[in-house]
Amino acid sequence: MKKKKSIALWAVLFWLLIWQLGSMALHRDILLVSPVRVAQTLFELAGTRRFWASIGGSLVRIVGGFMLAAVCGTLAAALAARFRRVEELLAPLVLAMKTIPVASFIILALIWIGSKNLAVLIAFLMVFPILYTNVLSGIRATDDGLREMARVFRVTPMRRIRFIDLPQVMPYFRTGCTVGLGLCWKAGVAAEVIGMPVNSIGERLQQAKVYLDTPELFAWTVVIVCLSVGVEKLFGFLLCMAVRSKVCKRHVLVDVEECLVQVLERLAVKALAESIHRLADDVVVLVLVSRVVAGSAQAVDLGRRHAEEDDVVVAHCVVNFHVRAVQRAEGDGAVDHKLHVGGAGSLCTRKGDL
Numbered sequence: 001m002k003k004k005k006s007i008a009l010w011a012v013l014f015w016l017l018i019w020q021l022g023s024m025a026l027h028r029d030i031l032l033v034s035p036v037r038v039a040q041t042l043f044e045l046a047g048t049r050r051f052w053a054s055i056g057g058s059l060v061r062i063v064g065g066f067m068l069a070a071v072c073g074t075l076a077a078a079l080a081a082r083f084r085r086v087e088e089l090l091a092p093l094v095l096a097m098k099t100i101p102v103a104s105f106i107i108l109a110l111i112w113i114g115s116k117n118l119a120v121l122i123a124f125l126m127v128f129p130i131l132y133t134n135v136l137s138g139i140r141a142t143d144d145g146l147r148e149m150a151r152v153f154r155v156t157p158m159r160r161i162r163f164i165d166l167p168q169v170m171p172y173f174r175t176g177c178t179v180g181l182g183l184c185w186k187a188g189v190a191a192e193v194i195g196m197p198v199n200s201i202g203e204r205l206q207q208a209k210v211y212l213d214t215p216e217l218f219a220w221t222v223v224i225v226c227l228s229v230g231v232e233k234l235f236g237f238l239l240c241m242a243v244r245s246k247v248c249k250r251h252v253l254v255d256v257e258e259c260l261v262q263v264l265e266r267l268a269v270k271a272l273a274e275s276i277h278r279l280a281d282d283v284v285v286l287v288l289v290s291r292v293v294a295g296s297a298q299a300v301d302l303g304r305r306h307a308e309e310d311d312v313v314v315a316h317c318v319v320n321f322h323v324r325a326v327q328r329a330e331g332d333g334a335v336d337h338k339l340h341v342g343g344a345g346s347l348c349t350r351k352g353d354l
Contacts, residue, residue: 033215041215042222050199055223057199058119062188063231065123066181072124073131074173080132081139090132097129106191115195119188119202126187127180131173138172139165174239178232185228 016035023034045051080087102122109121142165150160192202201220208217 030212030214033218037215038218038222042219045216045219053199054201054204055227057197058189058192058201059227059231061117061119061192061197061200062123062184065120065188066127066184068120069124069127069180069184070131070177073128073176074135076128077132077135077139080136087136094129094132097125102126102187102190103194106194109191110195115197118191118195118197119200122191123184123188126183130180130183131176134172134176135169138169141172142168174236177235177239181232181235182228185224185231189224 019032019035023029023032023037026032029037076086076090080090105122105125106118109118113121146164147160150164155164189202189205192200193206194202196203196206201224205217205220208214208220
């Protein structure tokens with residue numbers, strides 16, 4: 001799996017230089033403040049208590065809405081994949097969430113719930129359709145052959161979810177989280193700017209706009225960018241720890257193919273061993289039964305049983321059995337109706353000696 005390319009430092013320095021040159025060319029901080037002035041303002045704000053209170057309030061609201069959307073979107077996708085009626089029921093709702101503008105949601109939410117929890121609802125509405133669609137696509141992309149193999153090998157539901165479904169869905173889920181985190185921060189802060197809840201970044205942005213404080217406006221914008229990137233990295237790390245991925249550096253990397261091969265090898269070896277054990281047990285029982293039957297047959301003295309026919313000879317009771325015609329005394333012919341037995345240990349027919 002190829003590593004995701006990060007932003008090069010020289011590119012960041014290049015655009016900062018362009019920003020600085022543009023500010024120097026305009027020479028009006030109210031239009032375009034320089035990055036040096038923004039950094040100074042940011043350090044000044046960081047020394048105040050209200051700065052951290054505003055960050056904490058917005059962080060709790062927006063991240064709370066995102067987590068709620070992640071849980072609800074994943075559960076709804078699982079139900080939709082299992083029951084088609086659920087998917088048909090949620091289709092109009094998801095379509096409305098995707099198409100209705102964020103401003104319309106914000107205005108309606110202000111009427112319904114007020115400004116305190118406005119960012120929570122907006123973040124939820126923005127993230128839910130993304131995660132629902134991605135997780136549903138990931139579930140349907142799971143190989144049916146793997147599911148059939150899990151059913152044949154009688155894999156427990158928890159092991160099937162952990163080793164088959166989770167590795168298949170995780171890339172889709174992580175992509176949805178990456179997109180949703182950036183979107184929920186933009187929509188959540190926009191909702192705070194309109195609603196102006198106490199101790200929020202949106203409130204500080206609105207105040208900076210009213211007082212035409214461009215350096216503070218840029219400083220809070222930098223804070224929003226840093227929070228969005230930091231939350232995304234932190235969530236990726238926590239997600240990596242949750243699924244116990246083998247390759248966890250800066251991003252959540254799940255080697256689906258290697259994981260599935262190892263799991264299927266273990267399942268196949270286990271099933272093969274069980275089959276061999278069952279086959280060995282059957283063979284042992286068969287051998288024991290055959291030995292018992294053979295031993296019982298050998299224990300019967302067939303030489304002492306009565307034969308149904310007159311001319312039956314029990315061969316296993318006869319040793320050196322030689323039969324020939326009896327010669328006359330003159331040696332010129334055989335005696336009629338006479339039988340000579342030479343060297344027989346025992347010749348038994350109908351319990352009589354011949």
